[in-house]
Amino acid sequence: MIEVLKAGLLDTVQDSGRVGSQEFGVPFSGAMDNYSYALANSILGNPSDAAVIESTIVGPKLKFHADTSICITGAQMQPAINGNAVRNNIEISVKVNDILSFGKKEYGCRIYIAVAGGFQTKKVMNSRSMYKGITDDVKLKKGDILPIVGRHYVDSKMFSSIKVDKTHFYNESIEVTIGPEYEKLDTHLQELLVNQEFTISVNSNRMAYQFNETLHNSLEGIITSLVLPGTIQLTPSGQVIVLMRDCQITGGYPRILQLTEASINVLSQKFLGDMIRFKRIK
């Protein structure tokens, strides 16, 4: 078991998502930065859909009630076991009563904490990803107990961490392809979209990212149609909205661009005030 001694800003259990339940209006959910999520599980030799903790901006404080091994990926927020610094992207052996804590944010926005065998919280509709109205809990709080498989203490033979390309955290370029309503934009707007910088606004979360800049437009709404994580919508008031993993499955705003999978992961590590640019690819 792992006990939450102190919650961070937003800690949720996430896995590869609730794929296949969209016909009931259920969002995909799943880890925002799928790259860091997959890396953590792969370092531990976990199944590729094992559940992890995703923590946003501020890390939690966790106590281990069993020997196991863990791996931290994603944002760098000075992780420590019993106060001693540990590294990201490497298997870490932990013993009963060890405490994992985090410090200041150095880069990135979302931390992934994977445990050997994955967290064993209840599966709902084939996934452990927390979501309001689907899972009983929507985020971790102090005192929560998370079941794990447990693994005998192993002295990890791995001494070097996996090197992660820093561009995953520092790249300002977000790759996009055209969306179904792209052709309805006039050339001026099409150019503005890729020439302008966008600043991530305070209204950004697991459902959608938004920006401070607006794009004046006279695009008409569409009759409600299907959307995906990574779909960029443009509202009549000029808001540019990038839908993220917890987005609804349908929407009525024009879908002007679509992020690549890799760019959804990159954007997930961006944070209030960060600047990005959209880059069109074929």
Added chain:
Amino acid sequence: MGVMDFELKYKPFSERSILIEWPAEIALNILNDVLIFKDHIENSNIKSILQVNNAYSSILVIYNFTIDKIYDEISILKRLYFSRNSKTKHITRRWKIPVCYDDEFGLDLDEISEEKKCSKTDIVSLHSKADYTVFFIGFLPGFLYLGGLDKRLHVPRKKSPRFEVRKGAVAIGGQQTGIYPNSSPGGWHIIGNTPLEFFDLSKDRPCFANSGDKIQFFPIDRNEYQNILTQIDLGTYQLESEVVDD
């Protein structure tokens, strides 16, 4: 009615999906063709296809992996469209939904009555006489997009949405009517409440209704509402439905 092929547009959407668009209309003949094609894609058991979802006049085909040769996949879909049997009957059911339109639940009945110059009794009667069609499920888990609202009840969405709409609320907004499967913020006008569960996680299929099904509302009073709630708790409530045959 003869066989009618629509002019469809096939658009690469994400790396893993293709969007198929019919003319942008909310119409039963389009929905029917959408559902026939959707069934046909699903029944073709193409291994690379993960799932197929629909909205009013579009289908999203989601693949297991990044699509390698997009135009090959599009030609496969195009061929499938022309090999569908447009006379196939997509089997649908008609569900009878109890709704209590009492003032306790129908929070916006007075307002609509005034705006539409229509008595509350007439609003209830117009709302419960229509035969609605489920176009798809979206917005919230278990939220049915229903078409078929009487024109006299078309009313713009509320200027400021409610912070919390009660679970089971029956509402109208624009040309549509719907039921909030769980409490949530919402901008539609609330005219009643149903005791039924529209998103039940204890079931294998959490929604009883599917795209293409029909919905009819029938008015119940406060006592019947309470009785049905009790029966649902005891697991003895029998939801009425019939196979649509028209």
